[in-house]
Amino acid sequence: MDYKVEDNDIILIHSDFDLDETLDCGQAFRWERIDKESKDADALSNIDYDKAYKGFRLNTPLLISQKKIEGNSGASKITLHNTSESDFLGIWVQYFDLKTDYSALKKAFSSDETMSSACEFAPGIRMLKQDKWEALCSFIISQNNNIPRIKGIISRMCEHYGGFPSYEELAEETVESLAFLRAGFRAKYIIDAAQKLSSGALDLDDISTMDLESARKSLMTIKGVGPKVAECALLYGMYRTDAFPVDVWIKRVIQKYYPDGLPDCIKGQEGIAQQYLFHYIRNKESREK
């Protein structure tokens, strides 16, 4: 993992990192693409970039930009703006999973034909290793919901609390006091999760060390957490790459490409493979219409 510190920025040259494919693929809900005409773009007025995003890991903000390097197949210059080396090493290296070799992963995955197509379709996808509580809470909100509306609910939540709320804060709320979220039937689930964590009935650090089956069961004692949300909390919040969330889109993938089971080449890394498959089925088919 090579990087350099330049003024107040951290610079990476990377072949397996695309901001659109990683930050806008339904695994995290707080990244916003910066419109070049918007006020946010002012901070980048002296920067040469193709695309940029602003967002958060829990309550640490980041402005990140990408510029394709001409003549170097697929490589981009990624800049983490106004980021100290200690924040980079302490937060962002893990968040963007920078110690994992995605070229090697994709190569292994590509012995399967569908996986090969999915990796080729969006080669810049990376897993985002999110905060445990942020991931759990976000995916409780995600159920039977669409991505733009999930983002809206989480955005209203963060605006209201001045950042992503702690479970202690949410444990004090009621369905009525959370009406401003317009989260629908999910409000009571958010509160139940917050109360179980706040009271100590459940502990996400403990759960993260359990074997997969015990961790699932423990998470599913929360109202509104079923197999899919538990799997997402484990994958995105606790880095269990062998967790495999199955939502309506992945059900379509399985029905269409894997009626007889998942291929061996993704064993142990099912969760990461799932991210390529999810993006592939959601975007490829709409693009073909």
Next chain:
DNA sequence: TTCCAGGCGTATC
């Protein structure tokens, strides 16, 4: 208007 969205709780068999 109806259908659908990164599902789950509940009732019923």
Next chain:
DNA sequence: GATACGCATGGA
């Protein structure tokens, strides 16, 4: 254990 249905909200 399997299956059917309702659920809040809002965009297509």
